[in-house]
Amino acid sequence: MTGDRGKERRVQEAVRRHGRERAFAEAEHVISALLADPQVQQAGAQVEAAETELGTEVIRHANASDWPGVASIDSIAASGDDARRASIRRWCEQGLVLLAEDASGPLGYSVLEYTFFEQGFITMVMIAPTARRQGVGARLLKATEAACTSPKLFTSTNVSNHPMQLLLQRVGWSPVGLLYGLDEGDPELFYLCPGAQPRGLVEAEG
Numbered sequence: 001m002t003g004d005r006g007k008e009r010r011v012q013e014a015v016r017r018h019g020r021e022r023a024f025a026e027a028e029h030v031i032s033a034l035l036a037d038p039q040v041q042q043a044g045a046q047v048e049a050a051e052t053e054l055g056t057e058v059i060r061h062a063n064a065s066d067w068p069g070v071a072s073i074d075s076i077a078a079s080g081d082d083a084r085r086a087s088i089r090r091w092c093e094q095g096l097v098l099l100a101e102d103a104s105g106p107l108g109y110s111v112l113e114y115t116f117f118e119q120g121f122i123t124m125v126m127i128a129p130t131a132r133r134q135g136v137g138a139r140l141l142k143a144t145e146a147a148c149t150s151p152k153l154f155t156s157t158n159v160s161n162h163p164m165q166l167l168l169q170r171v172g173w174s175p176v177g178l179l180y181g182l183d184e185g186d187p188e189l190f191y192l193c194p195g196a197q198p199r200g201l202v203e204a205e206g
């Protein structure tokens with residue numbers, strides 16, 4: 001009797017094992033057929049592309065330890081300018097830097113200060129030369145605007161800096177004044193963020 005029960009159990013286990021293996025083989029077959037379907041492949045590629053786009057670039061506040069990475073994408077600092085390297089270190093230590101980065105490392109940074117008549121002022125926007133014309137500058141400006149805690153946000157650039165002016169125009173900033181005497185022969189053009197309204201305009205409308 002004991003021998004019969006043992007044999008029965010072994011047969012039952014063999015049947016179960018066979019059933020499991022068959023089910024796995026069928027599932028594998030169905031999965032392979034699904035993955036080979038061109039529509040499924042296309043959907044997979046689209047999901048992957050969206051994940052790459054959404055998942056890789058982040059904009060965050062830099063901390064003190066980020067300064068060498070930030071300096072590595074700043075063309076002035078990378079050319080050996082010690083004053084720029086020192087500024088980057090101080091900006092990072094003071095928590096003034098917004099850093100855009102992806103899996104490859106830093107892509108660009110902005111510096112937001114409140115030393116200009118106690119209003120927000122973007123002292124610097126710099127995008128790694130290899131990451132330019134990919135929208136990083138525009139996204140950094142938007143993130144800096146969102147981070148700004150004062151009613152107005154300004155920035156400035158040399159009249160000769162056409163890429164920066166084109167970027168500012170593209171994101172809707174308004175030119176609000178020209179300052180002579182800072183860089184000889186290359187005046188500084190000031191811009192105001194569209195989120196803010198010049199007082200004169202508000203008063204004129206009111």
Ligand SMILES: CC(C)(COP(=O)(O)OP(=O)(O)OC[C@H]1O[C@@H](n2cnc3c(N)ncnc32)[C@H](O)[C@@H]1OP(=O)(O)O)[C@@H](O)C(=O)NCCC(=O)NCCS
Binds near residue numbers: 128132138139156166
């Ligand atoms: C100016 C600078 C920040 C632009 O950053 P960026 O990431 O390349 O800019 P974006 O890709 O977000 O550009 C957005 C739009 O701005 C305009 N633009 C930016 N750079 C341009 C250029 N070199 N030529 C023409 N248009 C330009 C375009 O309209 C662009 O849109 P498009 O690419 O769809 O045509 C970048 O060139 C840089 O780091 N320069 C050196 C540092 C500097 O001069 N900083 C400013 C003074 S603090």
